[in-house]
Amino acid sequence: MEQEAAARTREKAAEESLEGMPAFVRSWRQVYIFLLLFLVLLVAVFGWFSEVWR
Amino acid sequence: MSWLDWTVLALTQLLIVVYGVWKSRQDRDMESYLRSRTMSWFTVGLSIMATQASAITFLSAPGLAYEEGMRFVQFYFGLPIAMVILSAFAVPLYYRLNVFTAYEFLEKRFDVKTRTLAAVLFLTQRGLAAGFTIFAPSLILSSLLGWNIYYTNLVIGGIVIIYTVTGGTRAVARTQKTQMAIILAGMFLAAWYVVKGLPNGVGMGGALTLAGKLGRLETIDWTFDLNNRYTIWSGLLGGTFLMLSYFGTDQSQVQRYLGGQSIAQSRMGLLFNGLLKIPMQFAILFVGALVFAFYLFQAPPVFFNKVVAEETRQGVAGDKFVAIESEFSKATEARKEAALNVLHQPGDAAAVEDLREKQAAVDGLRKEAKSLIKQGNPAADTNDTNYIFLSYVFDFLPAGLVGLIISVIFSASMSSTSSELQALASTTVVDVYKRLVRPNATEDECFRFGRWATVGWGLYAILFAMFANRLGTLIEAVNILGSLVYGTILGIFMVAFLFKQVGARAVFLSALFSESLILGLFFYSDLPFLWYNVIGCVVVVLASLAGTKLRFW
Numbered sequence: 001m002e003q004e005a006a007a008r009t010r011e012k013a014a015e016e017s018l019e020g021m022p023a024f025v026r027s028w029r030q031v032y033i034f035l036l037l038f039l040v041l042l043v044a045v046f047g048w049f050s051e052v053w054r
Numbered sequence: 055m056s057w058l059d060w061t062v063l064a065l066t067q068l069l070i071v072v073y074g075v076w077k078s079r080q081d082r083d084m085e086s087y088l089r090s091r092t093m094s095w096f097t098v099g100l101s102i103m104a105t106q107a108s109a110i111t112f113l114s115a116p117g118l119a120y121e122e123g124m125r126f127v128q129f130y131f132g133l134p135i136a137m138v139i140l141s142a143f144a145v146p147l148y149y150r151l152n153v154f155t156a157y158e159f160l161e162k163r164f165d166v167k168t169r170t171l172a173a174v175l176f177l178t179q180r181g182l183a184a185g186f187t188i189f190a191p192s193l194i195l196s197s198l199l200g201w202n203i204y205y206t207n208l209v210i211g212g213i214v215i216i217y218t219v220t221g222g223t224r225a226v227a228r229t230q231k232t233q234m235a236i237i238l239a240g241m242f243l244a245a246w247y248v249v250k251g252l253p254n255g256v257g258m259g260g261a262l263t264l265a266g267k268l269g270r271l272e273t274i275d276w277t278f279d280l281n282n283r284y285t286i287w288s289g290l291l292g293g294t295f296l297m298l299s300y301f302g303t304d305q306s307q308v309q310r311y312l313g314g315q316s317i318a319q320s321r322m323g324l325l326f327n328g329l330l331k332i333p334m335q336f337a338i339l340f341v342g343a344l345v346f347a348f349y350l351f352q353a354p355p356v357f358f359n360k361v362v363a364e365e366t367r368q369g370v371a372g373d374k375f376v377a378i379e380s381e382f383s384k385a386t387e388a389r390k391e392a393a394l395n396v397l398h399q400p401g402d403a404a405a406v407e408d409l410r411e412k413q414a415a416v417d418g419l420r421k422e423a424k425s426l427i428k429q430g431n432p433a434a435d436t437n438d439t440n441y442i443f444l445s446y447v448f449d450f451l452p453a454g455l456v457g458l459i460i461s462v463i464f465s466a467s468m469s470s471t472s473s474e475l476q477a478l479a480s481t482t483v484v485d486v487y488k489r490l491v492r493p494n495a496t497e498d499e500c501f502r503f504g505r506w507a508t509v510g511w512g513l514y515a516i517l518f519a520m521f522a523n524r525l526g527t528l529i530e531a532v533n534i535l536g537s538l539v540y541g542t543i544l545g546i547f548m549v550a551f552l553f554k555q556v557g558a559r560a561v562f563l564s565a566l567f568s569e570s571l572i573l574g575l576f577f578y579s580d581l582p583f584l585w586y587n588v589i590g591c592v593v594v595v596l597a598s599l600a601g602t603k604l605r606f607w
Contacts, residue, residue: 015146019318020095028321032138035328039134042332043286046127046273053266 055448059457066236066461070468071213073229075220093313097227098323101310101473102301103331104230104237108470109190109463110532111338112237117439119342120349123272125284127339129533129584130332132293136301137328141321143551144302149317154484156308156547163550164558166489171565172546173485175539176305177478181511184474185518186532188214191467192519193440200361207519210464215512218472219505226472227313233465238334240462241341247451248344253351260397261347267396267406268413270343273336283582292584295591296533299540303547306477345446349386350393352450356382356423358441362434369430378426382419388412471515479507537583538576541590542568548591549598556598564597 018025025031055063093101118126151159157176161169192206218226249258265271275285282288301307301324314320356379357363366375389412395405424436447459483504488495495503522531542565549561572590575581 011150014149014317017316017318019316020322021318028142031325032142035134035138035325038329039131039332043131043274046336050271050273053262053271 055456055460056453058453059460062454062457063461063464066458067213067464070229070233070465071217073232075217091313092315093227093319093323094315095319095322095326097231098311098314098320099326099330100234101227101230101313102307102323102327103334104234104466104469105306105310105473106300106327106331106470107234107237107334107466108187109467110186110470111335112241112463112466113190113193113440113443115335115338116342116345117442119270119339120346120442121439123270124336124339124343125272125275127273127332127336128275128284128286128289129293130297130335131286131289132291132295133297133331134328135290135294136297137324139298140302141324145311145320145324146317147551148308148312149320153312155305155481156303157305157481157485160546160550161489164546164561168546168558168562168565169485170490171562172303172543173481175543175569176303177481179535179539180304180306180474180478181514182518183532183535184471184478184511184515186522186535187467187471187474188515189519189522190440191464196361204520207516210467211512211516211519214468214471214475215509217468218475218512219508226469226476227310230469230473233462233469236458236462237466240459241337243455244447244451244459245337245341245344247455248341248348248446251348251352251450256347256351256397261344263400264350264393264396264409265343265347267409268346270346280585281580281582283584288582288584292582292587295544295587296537296540296584299544299547299587299591300536303540303543304477304536305481306474309477309480310473342443345443348446348450351390353383353386353390355445356420357427357436358438358445359435360441360445362427362431362436362438365434366427366430371426371430375423375426375430378419378423382416382423385412385415385419389416471512475508475511475515478511479504482507482511534576534583537586538572539569539590541572541587541592542594544587545591545594545598548595553595553599556602560598560601561594564594564601567597568593 016028018028021031115126147159148156151162153159155173157169157173160172188207188211189203192203192210196203196206249261252261262271275282277285278287279285311320311323314323355363357366363375366372389409392405392409392412396402396409399405427434427436447456451459483500487503487507488500492499545568546561546565549556549564568590571593572586575586575589576583
């Protein structure tokens with residue numbers, strides 16, 4: 001029972017680990033939001049790019 | 055090609071093959087051959103990108119931008135969204151279950167029948183797609199040397215098989231890292247040479263002005279039109295489904311990120327891909343738009359596939375074709391004058407209108423030339439999109455660089471094919487051989503069978519490559535092929551993840567129903583292919599839920 005609980009804790013820790021990320025990153029959710037904002041920015045830049053050279 | 059180009063090509067290819075063999079010299083067991091959990095996020099990310107961006111990307115995308123503008127970039131808008139979803143849900147799940155292939159999960163959730171159905175759909179589609187990745191460099195070699203493309207497929211495919219069989223997952227990934235660096239350097243050099251080749255006083259600004267006025271820099275299409283293949287909506291919605299399916303359920307990609315040292319490293323590799331893929335694809339398309347601007351000042355051929363053009367000149371419609379070539383030459387000269395006028399009179403709407411008219415005349419003559427080619431030989435392929443970038447490389451790049459770029463194309467194609475063959479082999483070993491044929495097979499037997507499976511799938515891919523030149527623009531053909539099965543596979547995985555109440559029988563029958571529907575749409579409707587992914591997935595989910603609720607199955 002205790003072993004199972006310990007394994008689950010280890011699993012959870014591995015899933016939440018930010019190993020290799022810069023220190024200012026606090027959670028994976030932050031990284032995901034950053035990537036989605038980056039997509040919005042790209043769409044805006046491409047829209048502007050098409051418009052400006054049309 | 056000059057002797058310098060041949061030397062560069064031969065040396066780089068030899069180096070890559072030797073490197074692959076040397077890196078894999080210690081990988082002599084199933085674990086390291088099929089899944090090697092030793093890679094950093096950077097290697098995982100580049101390996102994912104190299105697997106997706108094969109020679110097809112490098113050949114077809116610039117041609118697409120030359121012909122239609124850069125709207126194809128919208129196709130990738132769903133990718134970052136898919137990367138986020140997969141990082142959050144799929145990666146931890148695959149690690150928790152300690153699987154070799156994505157389809158193992160389906161047996162744990164449903165039954166062996168559903169696992170086998172998904173694995174078979176994957177094997178069929180990916181085996182055919184591997185044919186395309188072998189075909190792309192064969193196309194170059196046949197165009198370069200005038201060889202019969204069938205023999206070229208055999209030679210190229212044979213080299214890929216030898217290289218793949220000797221390389222395990224780790225060697226493939228490390229080789230891909232080097233290859234991605236060469237690809238990016240090659241793209242940059244090609245773009246630099248295009249701009250350098252423009253007439254004095256035109257430069258990058260002039261190239262952008264002209265390409266923009268002629269619609270080659272259009273990237274976003276906001277219209278909601280189901281008949282329009284690339285719009286922001288089809289990219290965001292259809293693209294998300296396609297990418298979710300490709301990266302989440304296609305073993306050629308799952309195998310890449312399952313090679314990460316940890317969950318965090320695998321996630322970072324996927325997100326790195328989400329960050330870089332759209333800018334990279336934009337850059338490749340941008341090279342095509344620059345090539346278009348370059349050919350405004352340097353007369354292009356009326357048809358870029360020189361072998362087919364020459365056959366037409368010698369055929370029954372030869373006289374008419376030569377006459378069109380002569381008219382085309384005059385039309386491109388007139389277009390050049392109009393382009394210079396636009397640059398000399400910035401903001402003059404009449405000059406822009408005149409340039410557009412001249413472009414329409416050039417397009418019209420190209421169309422006429424294509425219909426003559428068809429008249430001369432009804433079996434001829436009149437799609438020359440894949441030859442546009444190649445023509446530029448052969449005709450205008452300096453000695454040495456031509457060889458390097460051809461080597462880049464070869465390497466990219468071989469590295470994608472090796473990932474595909476390895477994924478096909480893993481699925482055959484893990485989901486078919488060890489699960490259905492010989493459950494008691496030892497690790498060593500599986501390892502040896504895996505190598506033979508790689509050879510078998512390589513031969514299958516070569517066979518399909520023989521028919522690839524009848525299927526239009528390569529990059530679109532690959533994605534169309536994927537879209538025929540990805541929606542259904544994604545639907546099965548969605549039900550597995552989200553709807554605990556649905557059982558094995560319901561999802562299996564729904565998947566068969568969905569696949570029949572998608573094939574029906576493919577053969578009997580004009581619906582753009584990106585929507586197949588959405589429809590396939592939604593039909594599996596809804597049919598499974600409805601069937602379960604109504605106790606229909």
